[in-house]
Amino acid sequence: MSSIKDVAIKANVSVKTVSRILGGFEGVSEKTRQRVKKAMEELEFYPSAAAQALRGQEKGVVCLITENLTTTPDSFDIIAGIQHECEKNKKLLMIGESGGSADSFSRLVDDFRRQRAEAIIFATVSHKEVKIKESFNKCPLIxxxxxxxxxxxxxxxxDDYLGALQLTEELIKHGHKHIAYLTLFNNMAATPLRIKGFQDAHAKAGLMVDEAAIREGVCDNKDDEFAELPQVLKDIMSRSERPTAICCGNDKMAMRVFMLIRQMGYKIPETISIVGYDNYKLIAENLLPKLTTVSLPYFDMGQIAAKIAINKELQSNTKIQEISGQLQLRGSHSFAKT
Known part of the structure; x- marks a missing residue:
């Protein structure tokens, strides 16, 4: 790497002159300033961020710690939202992956603090509870x-509750009175919130919920999390009051349900409606018919987090902000005639 001395030699000036220019001091002619700038460009010299910070000239760094967001397509919009806001405010975004390791998280926090981060954002792939042992009195955590x-x-x-409520209300509006719900794992934070939304939509419409038709659609099989879906669907569809619609815990589950329900002889949406959750576009827009689902507001969540990271006045608000997704109405949810 080139040094300040290399720049001074190439520009034929003193080290002190280069230092004055980097520090933004007056008293250096424009001709000399341009000569030093050209030398810096040719030598690919960049002033130390730490040195600039000591002179009060730091650009501003926002740091993001994720578990596996950079390799998770349906969650990547969180990063996109953060990057959008940082770019708009001319902030540098630095990203580190913890892989879910508490030790890696601590190491990244230390590394980012050395980079004089204005704030650190921690984002996970799924809605869940976390435990943070570090203190963040000077550099806030979002x-x-x-x-x-x-x-x-x-x-x-x-807002998982509202997403499930609106999706169920849409099905009820289309005439569905018997709706099954295949959930994600019951110990996931989102699951009870979505079940509550599902139940409340029925209550608002004066309908009874068939609690036996609320089943986990996933299992602990490492090779295939949907390995038990065939039996679950068989149980649900063999009920005396069979459902005319099925809500799925996510779009990946809905894709499997599409295949299995057709193997059982049903047509979508003519004899049964299927809806998902997440709006994983690679799936939702390529199924036939296209999948009705609810988007997770990841871009908006990332953007709001970045705004808090950049604006110190917003950092004192430690309350939870719940962001609602949007219904994505496509072709898989129309009324299923019985």
Whole structure:
């Protein structure tokens, strides 16, 4: 790497002159300033961020710690939202992956603090509770898609309750009175919230919920999380009051249900409607018919988190902000005639 001395030699000036220019001091002719700038460009010299910070000239760095967001297509929009806001405010975004390791998280926090981060954002792939042992008195922490019970930090979460409520209301509006719900794991934070939305939509419409038709659609099989779906569907569809619609815990589950329900002789949406959750576009827009689902507001969540990271006045609000997704109405949810 080139040094300040290399720049001085190439520009034929003193090290002190280069230092004055980097420090933004007056008293250097424009001709000399341009000569030094040209030398810096040719030598690919960049002033130390730490040195600039000491002179009060730091650009501003926002840091993001994720578990596996960079390799998870349906969650990547969180990063896109953060990057959009950082770019708009001319902030540098630095990203580190913890892989879910508490030790890696601590190491990244230390590394980012050495980079004089204005704030650190921690985002997880799924909505869940986390435990943070580090203190963040000087460099604030913003949580995205995760939360602490103690609510020490600004927290941005998807409104899973509202998403399930609106999706179920849409099915009821289309005439469905018997709706099954295949959930994700019951111990996931989103599952009870979505079940509550599902139940409340029925209550608002004066309909009874068939609790036996609410089943886990996933299992602990490492090779195939949907390995038990065939039996679950067989049980549900063999009921005396069979459902005319099925809500799926996510779009990946809905894709499997599409295949299995057709193997059982049903047509979508003519004899049964299927809806998903997440709006994983690679799936939702390529199924036939296209999948009705609810988007997870990841881009908006990331953008709001970045705004908090950049604006110190917003950092004192440690309450949870719940962001609602949008219904994505396609062709898989129309009324199923019985």
């Amino acid at each position: 949580l995205v898609n995760c939360y602490e019970k103690s609510l020490r930090h600004p927290t941005i979460l998807p």
